[in-house]
Amino acid sequence: MKPLLAPIELNPTTPATATVIWLHGLGASGDDFVPIVPELNLPEHLAVRFIFPHAPQIPVTINGGYVMPAWYDITAMNLEREIDEAQLLASSAAISALIDNEIARGIDSQRIIIAGFSQGGAVAYQTALSYPKPLGGLMALSSYFATAKSVIAHPSNQQLPIAIFHGIYDSMVQETLGHQALNTLRQWGYSPRYYSYEMDHEVNMSEIKDISAWLQAQLK
Secondary structure, eight states: OOOOEEEEEEOOSSOOSEEEEEEOOTTOOGGGGTTHHHHHOOOGGGOEEEEEEEOOEEEEGGGTTEEEEOSSOEEEOSSSOEEOHHHHHHHHHHHHHHHHHHHHTTOOGGGEEEEEETHHHHHHHHHHHHOSSOOSEEEEESOOOTTTTTOOOOGGGTTOOEEEEEETTOSSSOHHHHHHHHHHHHHTTOOOEEEEESOSSSOOHHHHHHHHHHHHHHHO
């Protein structure tokens, strides 16, 4: 699997004291969520750095083997989704390396939040739950918990704050999968917040406001 491309980085006006690493969905790029940052209207004193990595270009089976940005291959689009788990784990390791780098730059691990949309959210679940230092939070947008049966959650993140956001009309990742992730996490002792919206596989302004409020609550 090719290494991640150089991520897009947006820095605050003062030295960063927190970082959000945000993963895009299948076929998109790190540019996808950059326009959302100003819409979040985060207070300047939070000093949040945003990092938007690019997935590698790989053939995607469900799209006829077409080469596109993807965190891992999807081989069948049934409800559970058949995926290349080795590729997902490789992407997760690359995101963990970005977290390591942020810590090396002076950011406390508990002020690092991992976010992901759709396929990126599946990598975010794996990365945040298994990371060996306590993180500041996990946001899963219109996503699913692809490695729920195999992930080994690290004790450092047993109290990880988690927020799940999903559209009730999502035609790409049915809301059933959002509820599955919610129930699994509750069974494991987590206390995730769940937000639903009258939308398809997308992001809307109500969701952006909720994301902003949740981020501010975690980073206050």
